[in-house]
Amino acid sequence: xxxxxxxxxxxxxxxxxxxxxxxxxxxxxxxxxxxxxxxxxxxxxxxxxxxxxxxxxxxxxxxxxxxxxxxxxxxxxxxxxxxxxxxxxxxxxxxxxxxxxxxxxxxxxxxxxxxxxxxxxxxxxxxxxxxxxxxxxxxxxxxxxxxxxxxxxxxxxxxxxxxxxxxxxxxxxxxxxxxxxxxxxxxxxxxxxxxxxxxxxxxxxxxxxxxxxxxxxxxxxxxxxxxxxxxxxxxxxxxxxxxxxxxxxxxxxxxxxxxxxxxxxxxxxxxxxxxxxxxxxxxxxxxxxxxxxxxxxxxxxxxxxxxxxxxxxxxxxxxxxxxxxxxxxxxxxxxxxxxxxxxxxxxxxxxxxxxxxxxxxxxxxxxxxxxxxxx
Numbered sequence: 001x002x003x004x005x006x007x008x009x010x011x012x013x014x015x016x017x018x019x020x021x022x023x024x025x026x027x028x029x030x031x032x033x034x035x036x037x038x039x040x041x042x043x044x045x046x047x048x049x050x051x052x053x054x055x056x057x058x059x060x061x062x063x064x065x066x067x068x069x070x071x072x073x074x075x076x077x078x079x080x081x082x083x084x085x086x087x088x089x090x091x092x093x094x095x096x097x098x099x100x101x102x103x104x105x106x107x108x109x110x111x112x113x114x115x116x117x118x119x120x121x122x123x124x125x126x127x128x129x130x131x132x133x134x135x136x137x138x139x140x141x142x143x144x145x146x147x148x149x150x151x152x153x154x155x156x157x158x159x160x161x162x163x164x165x166x167x168x169x170x171x172x173x174x175x176x177x178x179x180x181x182x183x184x185x186x187x188x189x190x191x192x193x194x195x196x197x198x199x200x201x202x203x204x205x206x207x208x209x210x211x212x213x214x215x216x217x218x219x220x221x222x223x224x225x226x227x228x229x230x231x232x233x234x235x236x237x238x239x240x241x242x243x244x245x246x247x248x249x250x251x252x253x254x255x256x257x258x259x260x261x262x263x264x265x266x267x268x269x270x271x272x273x274x275x276x277x278x279x280x281x282x283x284x285x286x287x288x289x290x291x292x293x294x295x296x297x298x299x300x301x302x303x304x305x306x307x308x309x310x311x312x313x314x315x316x317x318x319x320x321x322x323x324x325x326x327x328x329x330x331x332x333x334x335x336x337x338x339x340x341x342x343x344x345x346x347x348x349x350x351x352x353x354x355x356x357x358x359x360x361x362x363x364x365x366x367x368x369x370x371x372x373x374x375x
Contacts, residue, residue: 008038035060265293
């Protein structure tokens with residue numbers, strides 16, 4: 001079924017008529033005779049997306065219903081139904097937060113148009129809240145990561161300095177070589193972490209080498225012991241892949257989501273293989289991320305990029321439970337660049353995601369020295 005609507009009116013004939021109209025258009029409809037019944041239904045049904053409510057009703061009128069909904073469920077748009085002689089009241093409810101109003105007798109096309117706008121507005125509001133929450137979370141995490149990394153750098157620098165000093169005294173001591181190698185690797189990881197944190201807070205477009213970005217993303221997943229020791233990694237990165245111009249954090253988050261999904265899909269697989277390829281031609285550049293995981297059912301493929309839809313929505317034996325925002329977020333981040341996604345999957349064998357960038361994003365060799373900053 002489509003978007004779910006709650007119809008509230010004290011006239012059973014109007015409820016039947018409007019229900020038929022919306023169901024014919026593919027909506028899921030629930031009806032309530034009266035305001036109190038409508039609020040009771042809304043309390044127990046968290047999937048209702050739009051409320052259509054009559055203004056003039058006995059016991060509890062539409063204005064009181066609107067007040068309760070705006071207070072308890074601020075994201076749900078409310079459309080009011082009003083008679084021609086109640087336009088002053090209609091203006092009043094608009095001031096109180098109604099999404100819109102439609103006069104009786106109801107013009108079905110007009111009401112459908114208003115409902116479609118209400119659905120789109122709610123989706124935009126949810127997306128804005130999600131982005132704001134994600135930005136705040138990333139900002140807090142970035143500050144924490146930067147502070148953590150800086151605090152590690154000082155003692156690590158001392159370790160490296162003392163090890164180098166001891167190396168001058170004991171040049172043939174192999175254990176000092178191993179200590180220096182490990183310490184320098186830690187220093188490189190911390191530096192990369194700080195660099196990634198800085199770039200992910202910048203919103204300007206810069207030059208990005210997709211191959212380097214992918215290898216950097218994989219480096220951060222090394223902290224996951226299952227990824228480090230149990231997953232076979234196969235990289236086939238095109239040597240001549242052009243740089244592209246984009247916001248670093250947009251691409252970084254997209255690839256991170258896809259890699260994480262691939263790892264989640266392989267949690268219960270006896271054979272764990274992660275394959276990453278890049279390539280290009282005159283029409284497009286591509287990044288391919290494939291796994292040997294559980295795969296996706298054919299009927300689920302068209303819904304993958306819908307908000308809150310997840311093939312992991314029901315927690316299983318592997319303990320995974322998805323929010324349904326990872327792929328949707330990736331799609332939204334890539335849309336301004338004209339990027340498309342190609343997904344192929346077979347249950348029990350694995351999934352392949354292809355991210356297809358239009359060639360117009362590529363920086364031509366003669367322009368490489370003048371555009372953006374090197375990543």
